[in-house]
Amino acid sequence: MRPMSNAAMNAPGSAEANSSLGNAGLRIPGQPDMWAFVMFEALIFSSYFIVYMIRRAMAGDHFLPAQEHLSQGFGVANTLILLLSSWFMAGSVRSAREGKYDIALRQVLLTAACGLLFVGLKLLEWSDKIGEGLTLSTNEFFSFYYFLTAIHVLHVLFGFVVLAVAARELRSPPRRSQEIVETCATYWHMIDFLWVIIFALLYVMR
Amino acid sequence: MSASIAAAVTPRPSGLPGRIAWHWRHDPKAELWIIWYAMVFFYILFGIVFVLLTHVIPPPQPYWDPPRVVQWFNDHHYGLLSGFGIIFLVTGLVAACNALIGYSIWRMSVSPAFAYSYIAIYSLSATPGLLLTAIALTVGAMRPERNPDLIYWLYDMAIMCFDGTMGVFLIGTLVWMIAILIDKNNVFPKWFGYLNICNxxxxxxxxxxWVFKSGVFSWNGTIAFWIDTVVFAxxxxxxITLLKRVIVRDDFGTGPLPDGDARTAIHPEA
Amino acid sequence: MQTAGDKRLSIVWIVLSGVTLVSWWIGFDHHTGPLRLNAPITFGVLSLAALKSRIIIQEFMEARRAPRLLRRITDAWLLLLLLSLLGIYSIGMGFHL
Structure with missing residues (x-):
């Protein structure tokens, strides 16, 4: 009796599940686990952004004079560098999918190079600001500036490990798991879109 | 709840006491369950002591001056003493938590060295993160007539021990995360491995x-305390939920853990 | 086929970089005196940031080829975040005008 009822329950249910997914050829790139992580991280960062906005709104225009001390050039350069790195990484996933592993590996290395440049520029920018006497406790804007950029850079540093995993997959023929390469790419692009929002919040909004 | 299949071997009585007695005698996982419940018991007790009895979570204000801090100790005198009395009695239970997580790592396809490092690091971290805090605050509460500056110093030290000594936890989490991500026995889902990054x-x-005495980054601030605590919770x-799943799925073998209840895997005919 | 895909990625990258430069231009250099609260600029650059994030998620992360649920979740997150940020900003402006 139980198997029958199970079968009766399952048949329409699973058909419905298939149709609600919507379709042939649609699939989640990489491990869904990584997407779950990305969404959770997005929520944590959102909470930081919202706290920042609330403090900023409460302070009226007090954040603006501090914001004037930021170098827009650094912000824009870093955004362009990260966008470039994401472009390389997306290209790498595509190359790997087509079996062009040499190109894919080179693209991962270029991604890492952009990442290094990003971190280098960030260190330069920080030392620049510290040289001007602007530190974590100078004012609330700079507290948020150092906090948000530092937590983001931590994610970039972790991203190098992720890129190394992708490079390891691409290098040796017996591994070459497309799923792992895509999972790594998903992590790297998360760094990119989080930075895009941080850039707008710290450097350009008024 | 998950015992229905093993019940085919030895009949399982109904009723809670009967079931507990049955598990005690016949369930090969009874020992693991004892450790798991000890861990849950410890976390619940920890929550009750720190939130309700001693009022250390959420932490009191970091910007108070010495007289206000002395007043805080007086306000929570009995709560501090009874709460930390409990902590002194049961601190050893952190071993249950460390041991069970160590066991889960040991059950993976990775080297047991990961389990040993995890256990060593987390045993160490209980000292500043829990015991030093409890000792300092108890000393403060027991000697109300002491110089307010000294009481203030104890207060600062206690809460910084509790909130600020996160480095040890960090490496421990890293060890656990690496073990989960390279494990081939599927002991934990990969998303949990990634969740370790958030932690x-x-x-x-x-x-x-360490720097701020007020605002969102201070020890009771929105970001440094509340958001962190939500993520940690x-x-x-x-x-805790996943460790329970690990015990249910464990087949005491060395290969990949089965997806469902291990007993279905051991007795497929049942 | 493959070149079409590569071309698409390149176009996406050019668009993203272009939008970055535009938002830089919006926020930069038009002030001769000190910075002032400016709702149009803030709304503009935050919306552009959300748009850029959406393009990164859809194109680079290939969410456009993922099941609809994933696209809905990511879009909902971005929209909620943008609305909350702009909402908080507007309330702040209301207090200080």
């Missing part, structure tokens, strides 16, 4: 609490 980042997020609930 790891929270250890950095509390760092500004989600992480804790996730790992």
């Amino acid at each position: 790891l980042i929270t250890e950095f997020v509390v760092a500004p609490a 989600i992480f804790t609930v996730a790992f």
Whole structure:
């Protein structure tokens, strides 16, 4: 009796599940686990952004004079560098999918190079600001500036490990798991879109 | 709840006492369950002591002056003493938690060295993160007539021990995360491995609490305390639930853990 | 086929970089005196940031080829975040005008 009822329950249910997914050829790139992580991280960062906005709104225009001390050039350069790195990484996933592993590996290395440049520029920018006497406790804007950029850079540093995993997959023929390469790419692009929002919040909004 | 299949071997009586007695005698996982319940008991007790009895979570204000701090000790005199009395009695239970997580790592396809490092690091971290806090605050509460400056110093030290010594936890989390991600026995889902990164980042997020005496980055601030605590609570609930799943799925073998209840895998005919 | 895909990625990258430069231009250099609260600029650059994030998620992360649920979740997150940020900003402006 139980198997029958199970079968009766399952048949329409699973058909419905298939149709609600919507379709042939649609699939989640990489491990869904990584997407779950990305969404959770997005929520944590959102909470930081919202706290920042609330403090900023409460302070009226007090954040603006501090914001004037930021170098827009650094912000824009870093955004362009990260966008470039994401472009390389997306290209790498595509190359790997087509079996062009040499190109894919080179693209991962270029991604890492952009990442290094990003971190280098960030260190330069920080030392620049510290040289001007602007530190974590100078004012609330700079507290948020150092906090948000530092937590983001931590994610970039972790991203190098992720890129190394992708490079390891691409290098040796017996591994070459497309799923792992895509999972790594998903992590790297998360760094990119989080930075895009941080850039707008710290450097350009008024 | 999950015992229905093993019941085919030895009949399982109904009723809670009967069921407990049955598990005690016949369930090969009884020992693991004792450790798991000890861990849950410890976390619940920890919550009750720190939130309700001693009022250390959420932490009191970091910007108070010595007289106000002395007043805080007086206000919570009995709560502090009874709460930390309990902590002194049961601190050893952190071993249950460490042991069970160590066991889960040992059950993976990775080297047992990961389990040993995890256990060593987390045993160490209980000293500043829990015991030093409890000792300092108890000393403060027991000697109300002492110089307010000294009481103030104890207060600062206690809460910084509790909130600020996250580095040890950080490496421990890292060890666990690496073990989960390279494990081929499927002991934990990969998303939990990634969730370890979030928990790891929270250890950095509390760092500004050393600098700020007020605002969102201070030791009871929105970011350094509240958001961190929410992330940590989600992480804790996730790992307690997943450890339960590990015990249910464990087949005491060395290969990959079965997806469902291990007993279905051992007795497929049942 | 493959070149079409590569071309698409390149176009996406050019668009993203272009939008970055535009938002830089919006926020930069038009002030001769000190910075002032400016709702149009803030709304503009935050919306552009959300748009850029959406393009990164859809194109680079290939969410456009993922099941609809994933696209809905990511879009909902971005929209909620943008609305909350702009909402908080507007309330702040209301207090200080």
